[in-house]
Amino acid sequence: MSSKARDILTNIRDTLRVSDIFADVTIGPDSDSAQIPRAEVNLIGVDESPANDRPTGKFCTLRAKVCVHVQCHKPSNAFARALDLAASACEALLTDRFRNDDCRDLPTGKATETGPLKIEPKVKKPYLAVTFEIRCNFESEEAQ
Numbered sequence: 001m002s003s004k005a006r007d008i009l010t011n012i013r014d015t016l017r018v019s020d021i022f023a024d025v026t027i028g029p030d031s032d033s034a035q036i037p038r039a040e041v042n043l044i045g046v047d048e049s050p051a052n053d054r055p056t057g058k059f060c061t062l063r064a065k066v067c068v069h070v071q072c073h074k075p076s077n078a079f080a081r082a083l084d085l086a087a088s089a090c091e092a093l094l095t096d097r098f099r100n101d102d103c104r105d106l107p108t109g110k111a112t113e114t115g116p117l118k119i120e121p122k123v124k125k126p127y128l129a130v131t132f133e134i135r136c137n138f139e140s141e142e143a144q
Contacts, residue, residue: 023038039067061135086117115133
């Protein structure tokens with residue numbers, strides 16, 4: 001992973017931490033954490049395509065999954081709480097969609113975009129987890 005991709009991933013984590021939405025935010029899964037609500041930022045990958053304006057440059061898309069964990073003994077309350085937290089997380093992440101000028105709008109997509117919410121099926125009651133994808137587009141001279 002390039003240093004710019006690492007910086008973007010760290011920025012996503014730090015943005016969620018300072019938003020005061022979650023008790024804990026980590027990069028990567030943290031199955032030992034007892035803090036709820038929490039968020040995990042998991043790198044899916046970095047896609048590259050040749051930049052159409054520079055022969056040595058690359059357009060890159062960092063793809064990550066944000067997993068929001070909640071606990072509630074009533075399933076309807078857990079679902080509503082998880083949706084609220086995920087919506088707040090998306091809003092916080094889109095406040096600075098340029099990720100401190102590391103990202104920009106490119107032909108491959110907007111600087112930062114979020115995807116639809118999905119329920120993680122393998123989480124046992126009274127816990128619930130919802131995820132959404134975040135995509136950040138940037139230019140690079142480095143190979144990923």
